[in-house]
Amino acid sequence: MPNPIGVIRTVTIPVPLFTHLKNCQRHIQQTEGRKLTNSHTLAVILRQHRDIVGPALQRTAQVSP
Known part of the structure; x- marks a missing residue:
């Protein structure tokens, strides 16, 4: 980045x-x-979190009413 x-x-x-x-x-x-x-270091951790957890959160948000 x-x-x-x-x-x-x-x-x-x-x-x-x-x-x-x-x-x-x-x-x-x-x-x-x-x-x-x-x-x-915090930026690396947050980037990893975004890349790993972010897509799952987006899918959950799309399913929620």
């Missing part, structure tokens, strides 16, 4: 979710050999 315009927000997340974020970040860094910021 070419550098899209970002939105800056301050959010609070529970420690276990932050730990998950850092574990994902370490995994990506190890497997892909690239450094990621917390923001980039």
Whole structure:
């Protein structure tokens, strides 16, 4: 994704979710050999969620009355 315009927000997340974020970040860094910021890691996770869960949500929305 070419550098899209970002939105800056301050959010609070529970420690276990932050730990998950850092574990994902370490995994990506190890497997892909690239450094990621917390923001980039969150973007990767959300993109994966969109690509995997999004189509199912769309199908559900189309079926709902």
